[in-house]
Amino acid sequence: MWTIILNRMLAQLIRQGTLILYFPDGKIQSHGNGKAPSVTVRVLDADLVGRLVRNPDLTLGEAYVEGSLTIDGDDLRGLLALVIANTKGGEALVWWRRIQDAVRVMLRGAAQFNSTRRSAANVEHHYDLSGALYDLFLDADRQYSCGYFILPDDTLEQAQHQKKAHIAAKLCLQPGMSVLDIGSGWGGMALTLAKDYGATVLGVTLSQEQYKRSVERAAEAGLSDRVSFQLMDYRHLTGRFDRIVSVGMFEHVGVPHYPEYFAQVKNLLAPDGIALIHSIGRAAPPSATNPWITKYIFPGGYVPALSEMSAAMEKSGLWPTDIEVWRLHYAMTLAHWLQRFEANMDKIRALYDERFCRMWRYYLVASEMTFRQGRQCVFQMQLANRQDAVPLTRDYITGVSRPDLMHRASLHKDRWDQAAQ
Incomplete structure (x- = not known):
């Protein structure tokens, strides 16, 4: 019975490309239009079929990690690209997915109630894993957020340096200014703003x-007099x-706490101050976090829709002085992380085990x-608190900070077009 139901579900889902499925009883089923890309999956456990029907988003990742589902050539990227490409348009959101998504949205308030x-x-x-792990796939500054690729063949180190420079330009920093870094990670942003821009950073x-x-x-770095760190929740800050800068932290706030977050940003920001919030977002209506990601990678995390961020921001009284959308930059960042992760798999396996390696590979590939x-x-x-806190045109962001690099990027549009494929 479960095999019949799963095949019916996949027949509705996979319309472009080809998915070939081998079942434990020897039966083979093909879904899609018969064209490339083609991915072959083998289900090795009969019980897995029912689990895939009941909760496919959770079970697919679990089955890959535990080895009860294999992919020919270990083509995890191909499988996840095929599935996601067939679901992204919305028309593939068939009845069973609509029900599952609706239930998750109903329950997300409890899942994202992130008390102190x-x-x-x-x-x-997630973040208190071995520091050696992060050294094996991040850049030397341990920037664990999206890099900014001015050219598609920029190195990871270049992209992360350019990300920090882009953010600093938006902050309109002057020497001696006080900066709050909410969710400061391993300190790279704070140290850069102090060393290169003369700020005093907490x-x-x-x-x-x-x-x-x-x-x-x-x-x-000899910067302890200008950079300090505190182990505390941003909600307890005063002054x-x-x-204010916050990079890659808003995803951990939780929808129920958005009004509290923006109210605190306003309370902490000087009357003529500027804040920059950098967050993963969804170019789609509000939804819920993938259950596998919630269970194994980022408990309490959520990727917001712009409408959710904006609604909470508007109530705070802050001015939205600029909103920028980065599209393929994080895909390219994750591709670099994955390449380094796979190249250091033996070292990571020595730190943890094979299951951890498969789990984190699934996380990185799925994210990309x-x-x-x-x-x-x-x-x-x-x-900002004031309408005129920043210049009225965007020239100060790109033209002033990196004119040579921006000119270089404009000369190589063809390379960007190729990278987007």
Whole structure:
């Protein structure tokens, strides 16, 4: 029975490309239009068929990690690209997916109720893993967020440097300004703003590992007098700052806490201050987090729609002075991370085990394919208390900070077109 239901579901879902499915009883079923791309999947456990029917989004990742589902050539990228490409348009959201998504949206408030204690536990789950792990796939500055690719063949180090420069340009920094970094990671952004732009920076994080490494890095760089870090929740902060920056942290706030988040940004921002919120976003209506990601990678996390961010921001009284959308930049960042992760698989296996390697490979590939084939992007929301806090044209962002690089990018549009394929 479960085999029949699964085949009916896949017949409705896979319309472009080809999915060939081998079942434990020896039966073979093909779905799609018979054209490329073609992916062959083998289900090795009879019980897995029913699990795929009942909760495909959770079970697919679990089956790959546990090895009860294999892909010919281990073509995980091909499988996830095929599935996501067939679901991104909305027309493929057949009845069974609509029901599942509706239930998840109904329950997401409880899943994203991130109190101070729960937020700390969520951060510990992901960010307090071995620092050696992150050294094996991130850039030397440990920037664990989207890079900014001015050219598609920029290195990961170039893209992350350009990301920080782009954000600094939007902050309109002047030497001596006070900056708050909400969700400061391993300290790279804070150290850059102090060293290269003369700011005095306070970074806050809930990660024990990130906090300890950030303090060490500030001391090693001789910047402890201008950069400090605190292990605390942003909601407990007081004072005023000339600038506020938050990169890759808003995804952990949770929809029920959006009004509280933007109200706190306004409270902490000086009257003539500027804030820059950098977050993964969805170019689609509000939804719910993939259950596999919630269970294994980012508990309490959620990728917001722009409408959700904007609704909460509007109630805070802050001015939206610039909103920028980055599209393929995170797909390209993740491709670099995945390449480094796979190249260091033996070292990562020694840190953890084979299951961890398969789980994190699934996470990185699924994330890349979601940005490349799905409706996921990055939002940079620049906010201020005053309407005239920033210049009235955007020239100060690109033309002033990196005119040579921007000119170089304009000369190579063909390479961008090719990279988007």
